[in-house]
Amino acid sequence: MEGHPLALHDVMFIPALVAQASDEQNKKWLRRAQRREIVGCYAQTELGHGSNLRKLETTATYDVSTQEFVLHTPQITSLKWWPGGLGKSSNYAVVVANMIVKEKHLGPHSFLVQLRDEITHQSLKGITVGDIGPKLSFNAIDNGFLGFDNYRIPRTNLLMRHSRVEPDGTYVKPPHAKINYSAMVRVRSHMATGQGNFLAQALTIAVRYSTVRRQGFIESGEQEVKVLDYQTQQHRLFPSIAKAYAFTFAGYETIRLYEQLLKEVDTGNVSLMADLHALTSGLKSVVTHQTAQGIEQARMACGGHGYSQASYISEIFGVAVGGCTYEGENMVMLLQLARYLVKSVEQIKAGESGKLGPLVAYLAVKVDGVDLEKGVEEYMKAFQHVSRLQTWKASEKFLKLLKSGEKREVAWNKSSVELTRASRLHTRLYIAETFKRSVQEVADPRLKEVLTDLLHLHVNYELLDMATYALEDGFLSSSQLDYVRDQLYFYLAKIRPNAVSLVDSWEFSDMQLRSVLGRRDGNVYENLVAWAKASPLNKTDVLPSVEKYLKPMMNSKL
């Protein structure tokens, strides 16, 4: 859970080689990396810049006389800062640097760079490298810093699957300007399943514990109830169970799309890139934010014991919440999706709705109302409506400012809160639709019934959560919202008997969960006592600090 020093080797270093190195280069490097003869990381972010990649300061200047690139970090803010596994473990890195050839700045490109001696592991001359120190979490990963002092690498270490620099310095452009960002798109494509998994772990702990913990009464005179029987507890946990499933389904789809993209790019077809970038930018942002919220609710649902490290939920939270920042800060990524949404609106206004991709086609189709009692399809129409409403509103605001003479960037900034709202709603629609499609495809009727209950819970919870948008233009009436509320409570109660099976179906072992509260056998109290007794403070009855500090204080006559 805390990560491990080779995580980035598998998650980004190897995928960057696969996607960006040529076949010839990979004959040299990939097999060695896969056999872990060399250990690598992905070094892009700098002390001064992470989000704005065009302003990365590390330069790779081509020296035609020696056919080498000279890597250099000219000032303190140019140091690479944050890359996982960089500090101590890696001896190689895929380094993203601004490439300069014949004095022309050609933007960020990826290079394979050796950092440490393969035998002694000592850092090489011209390289400064180390660990950035303790973090909120993820402390088993050595996130690092890296500086270059005119460090030379061969020309052939530029990853050349899509763009090339010939020996004489001729630059061959990639088929798409952002193709070098593929390692990030890959991780973003995997994040929905990864985050769904974090959420699932926290929920397994909280749901299991909630069937062990008894506190208070629902009907007087009865035995104290399992806290999971309280409607508030169910409302705290069950919508997140639905989300963990929904995120996993959405993630399967984006992983498949990424694999498809890789194949298409190899045949020169880059048409999927913009769609996948927009989709994964929104998805990573919404999923990480909602996962962090869901995990924190799971912790609070465990009361005081949730705050103990014995719950392990705080560690899961610390790791998961990092996802709101890494692979693109969430606001920045929501604004990337917003660019795509605004462009879609501009297309519709220009009478080109036919050109819209399938995920945004709904933006052109107005619906006057819905009959929610007819089922999930009507909820989808309601989600489409609120997303369309907000997307148009935000886009119109931006376009109006533009028309009034504001500079594009200023108009964008003044509309950005509204734009991020549109991106979230669009992404939540996508999550609901993939959830619906995935449940429809389930063959086993008993499984399908339980998942359908979760889907119903999800759509009711979501619609209620975005109700202000739907009420704003009278699309939904307050009596329709009463219906949604009733449905929500109905499904909370319906899911209760299956709640433990739903979390057990994720099959986390006790070793994986590392939680005293979430133990499969339910023996929470005995093990909490044993866990407390094992605390380092309990190794001796009287601590040395008693003689050193407490006694002098207690005996002082002052």
Ligand SMILES: CCCCCCCCCCCCCCC/C=C/C(=O)SCCNC(=O)CCNC(=O)[C@H](O)C(C)(C)COP(=O)(O)OP(=O)(O)OC[C@H]1O[C@@H](n2cnc3c(N)ncnc32)[C@H](O)[C@@H]1OP(=O)(O)O
């Ligand atoms: C098994 C798999 C993994 C499982 C993961 C599960 C979790 C498990 C945990 C494991 C360990 C944890 C790992 C943590 C690892 C973390 C790694 C990192 O964080 S790496 C660094 C990540 N950094 C970023 O994400 C930086 C964010 N910034 C950007 O991406 C860009 O700067 C930007 C997109 C914000 C802007 O880019 P820029 O070049 O400046 O764009 P322009 O303004 O010039 O142009 C915008 C234009 O380009 C299009 N665009 C941008 N990016 C892409 C892309 N990737 N693909 C396609 N198109 C792209 C964009 O849409 C715009 O198009 P336009 O038509 O002009 O609107």
Ligand SMILES: Cc1cc2nc3c(=O)[nH]c(=O)nc-3n(C[C@H](O)[C@H](O)[C@H](O)COP(=O)(O)OP(=O)(O)OC[C@H]3O[C@@H](n4cnc5c(N)ncnc54)[C@H](O)[C@@H]3O)c2cc1C
């Ligand atoms: C756990 C962890 C692991 C990481 N691993 C790696 C790794 O392996 N390799 C690597 O290269 N990097 C890694 N990073 C770095 C990470 O990718 C960056 O921190 C991230 O992309 C955010 O960039 P930043 O730090 O520059 O944030 P900033 O951009 O400085 O964000 C600060 C604030 O400014 C806002 N902001 C910035 N730009 C805009 C804008 N255009 N519009 C509106 N608001 C804006 C943001 O929303 C945010 O609120 C890791 C980070 C973490 C936390």
